[in-house]
Amino acid sequence: MPTPANAIEVTGLRKAYGDKTVLAGIDLRVPTGTIFSLLGPNGAGKTTAVNIMSTLLRPDAGEIRIAGHDPASDPDAVRAAIGLTGQFSAVDNYLTGAENLALMADLNHLDRREGRRRIADLLARFELTEAAAKPATTYSGGMKRRLDLAMTLVGNPRVVFLDEPTTGLDPRSRRTMWDSIRGLVASGVTIFLTTQYLEEADQLADRVALLDHGRIIAEGTPAELKRLIPGGHIRLRFAGPAELESAAGVFGTSTRDDDALTLQVPSDGGVRSLREVLDRLDGAAVEIAELTVHTPDLDDVFLTLTGRPDTAATLEGASNR
Amino acid sequence: MSTTAYALRDSTTMLRRYLLRARRYPMIMFLIGIPVVMLLLFVYVFGGTLGDGIAAGGGRAAYANYVTPGILLLAIASAPQLTAIGVAQDMTEGIIARFRTMAIFRPSVLTGHVLGNLVQLVVALAVVVGVAVAVGFRPNATPVEWVAAAGLLTLVSFACVWFGVACGLTARTVESASNLPMPLILLPFLGSGFVPTDSMPDAVGWVAEYQPFTPVMETVRGLLLGTGIGNSAWLAVAWSVAITVGCFYWARARYNRDGVR
Numbered sequence: 001m002p003t004p005a006n007a008i009e010v011t012g013l014r015k016a017y018g019d020k021t022v023l024a025g026i027d028l029r030v031p032t033g034t035i036f037s038l039l040g041p042n043g044a045g046k047t048t049a050v051n052i053m054s055t056l057l058r059p060d061a062g063e064i065r066i067a068g069h070d071p072a073s074d075p076d077a078v079r080a081a082i083g084l085t086g087q088f089s090a091v092d093n094y095l096t097g098a099e100n101l102a103l104m105a106d107l108n109h110l111d112r113r114e115g116r117r118r119i120a121d122l123l124a125r126f127e128l129t130e131a132a133a134k135p136a137t138t139y140s141g142g143m144k145r146r147l148d149l150a151m152t153l154v155g156n157p158r159v160v161f162l163d164e165p166t167t168g169l170d171p172r173s174r175r176t177m178w179d180s181i182r183g184l185v186a187s188g189v190t191i192f193l194t195t196q197y198l199e200e201a202d203q204l205a206d207r208v209a210l211l212d213h214g215r216i217i218a219e220g221t222p223a224e225l226k227r228l229i230p231g232g233h234i235r236l237r238f239a240g241p242a243e244l245e246s247a248a249g250v251f252g253t254s255t256r257d258d259d260a261l262t263l264q265v266p267s268d269g270g271v272r273s274l275r276e277v278l279d280r281l282d283g284a285a286v287e288i289a290e291l292t293v294h295t296p297d298l299d300d301v302f303l304t305l306t307g308r309p310d311t312a313a314t315l316e317g318a319s320n321r
Numbered sequence: 322m323s324t325t326a327y328a329l330r331d332s333t334t335m336l337r338r339y340l341l342r343a344r345r346y347p348m349i350m351f352l353i354g355i356p357v358v359m360l361l362l363f364v365y366v367f368g369g370t371l372g373d374g375i376a377a378g379g380g381r382a383a384y385a386n387y388v389t390p391g392i393l394l395l396a397i398a399s400a401p402q403l404t405a406i407g408v409a410q411d412m413t414e415g416i417i418a419r420f421r422t423m424a425i426f427r428p429s430v431l432t433g434h435v436l437g438n439l440v441q442l443v444v445a446l447a448v449v450v451g452v453a454v455a456v457g458f459r460p461n462a463t464p465v466e467w468v469a470a471a472g473l474l475t476l477v478s479f480a481c482v483w484f485g486v487a488c489g490l491t492a493r494t495v496e497s498a499s500n501l502p503m504p505l506i507l508l509p510f511l512g513s514g515f516v517p518t519d520s521m522p523d524a525v526g527w528v529a530e531y532q533p534f535t536p537v538m539e540t541v542r543g544l545l546l547g548t549g550i551g552n553s554a555w556l557a558v559a560w561s562v563a564i565t566v567g568c569f570y571w572a573r574a575r576y577n578r579d580g581v582r
């Protein structure tokens with residue numbers, strides 16, 4: 001069948017567990033051959049959305065088309081078109097890397113020669129050739145994640161779902177994973193990626209949607225979303241109210257907190273603006289007790305869009321797997 | 322597109338996966354070890370006395386013959402625990418989500434476990450029979466009777482493996498999966514496996530008389546040693562089929578539940 005313009009089309013998707021609403025009617029449209037990122041804190045409903053689109057869960061309501069197929073009426077057609085790398089490791093720990101890939105080749109009904117070729121290709125591409133004959137139990141977190149993604153790709157899926165592919169990885173492994181994901185899209189695959197990291201969405205995605213308590217609260221290109229975020233700031237704390245008072249006089253636009261004896265001065269977090277702030281304080285002969293630089297992050301996005309901070313996003317972000 | 326066309330191919334693939342895992346972690350040692358230890362214990366420690374109760378002056382030789390069918394059923398009764406653990410491991414790990422999102426014959430995950438466990442159990446039973454012969458088990462069966470006994474034991478094994486699959490799908494954790502089928506191990510003891518049921522107190526004797534393993538043990542004993550079978554054979558087959566069908570539907574209902582654990 002011809003490739004549909006949108007690899008993923010979701011309208012009015014709803015899902016509740018008992019009286020707890022997890023997805024309160026979301027709409028998504030992902031053009032074929034692009035990367036779409038669903039960004040949200042713990043418990044936002046990201047995995048639930050991915051599970052529904054990948055035929056693992058039945059929605060309560062909503063129209064869904066994945067690669068043109070309806071998961072409700074033709075789940076096997078959807079399954080034939082997709083690949084899922086779930087939030088939790090989906091490798092068989094008792095098998096070696098090569099055996100895991102061979103299992104996928106068999107389940108994708110590839111013929112022997114084709115299967116072997118793809119396995120060798122994927123092992124090389126994900127830098128697993130050396131570890132191919134070792135059981136997956138002996139793999140590091142990053143290797144296991146790479147094997148996980150390699151297994152997903154054996155069947156040549158046209159739409160790939162990646163549920164928090166880099167949570168728990170160190171910065172280097174994260175970058176390797178990003179490169180692999182970019183490589184995939186270059187070959188025409190559509191990618192639906194969930195993440196808790198604003199930076200990840202920024203690095204990879206053509207479009208980003210922000211999911212919060214089961215609702216999409218913003219959607220757009222990373223640049224569009226960043227325009228919604230307030231700039232960063234420098235936070236100054238003073239020894240007493242007198243210092244605070246004189247510092248507030250120095251800076252025109254600032255937010256002051258008399259109880260905490262702090263002043264927040266807008267800044268992009270760069271060295272130049274930092275020096276300027278310090279120079280101006282020096283000029284007015286004001287002593288500071290403490291200085292912190294704050295660059296915008298996911299917290300700021302949620303704070304701006306929902307009017308309340310979502311500390312869970314940054315605090316629990318790294319301890320997920 | 323239909324995935325049913327791939328039923329055989331996918332089930333074979335899953336069986337191969339099971340056997341690969343089994344080769345690395347040979348749980349079969351557990352299936353052979355426990356019955357063999359029990360066999361040696363019962364024949365060499367209790368056999369002299371118990372054998373005299375089976376046939377006057379029969380002693381150890383008579384008891385080796387009497388207890389072997391019970392030991393075989395003990396091996397079969399311990400299998401569902403392994404099956405349940407294996408299935409529960411799959412269900413509680415991420416890999417099941419992968420299998421469920423692939424265009425494969427959906428039940429192949431389960432058929433792989435069933436076939437793998439069955440193969441493993443049949444091999445274990447053959448080994449246990451060999452050990453039994455070495456310690457004095459002297460069957461007088463014709464080839465046809467051997468085939469019939471093997472067929473019945475396989476049928477019962479099949480039923481018990483399905484029971485293990487259902488337990489594995491029902492349990493929420495691997496630990497509870499390993500506990501759920503445990504009581505089954507008592508059945509050979511609370512039956513005609515180790516001593517005749519008419520020697521038991523009324524209540525226990527009643528349980529022993531009407532539980533599924535007793536007719537199986539009586540039939541196997543009859544086929545291999547020429548004792549009376551009566552209607553045990555039909556009862557044994559009926560029980561096996563009923564358990565298989567019941568556990569199959571139980572497992573299917575659990576497996577197709579709407580939701581990922």
Ligand SMILES: Nc1ncnc2c1ncn2[C@@H]1O[C@H](COP(=O)(O)OP(=O)(O)OP(=O)(O)O)[C@@H](O)[C@H]1O
Binds near residue numbers: 020040087
């Ligand atoms: N089977 C279930 N039964 C009841 N509630 C559930 C179930 N699965 C998920 N939930 C709830 O639904 C909400 C969304 O869960 P989901 O796993 O989709 O979030 P998430 O965005 O993927 O979070 P995380 O970043 O932690 O992975 C959570 O509050 C969770 O507790």
Ligand SMILES: [Mg+2]
Binds near residue numbers: 046047048087163
């Ligand atoms: Mg999740």
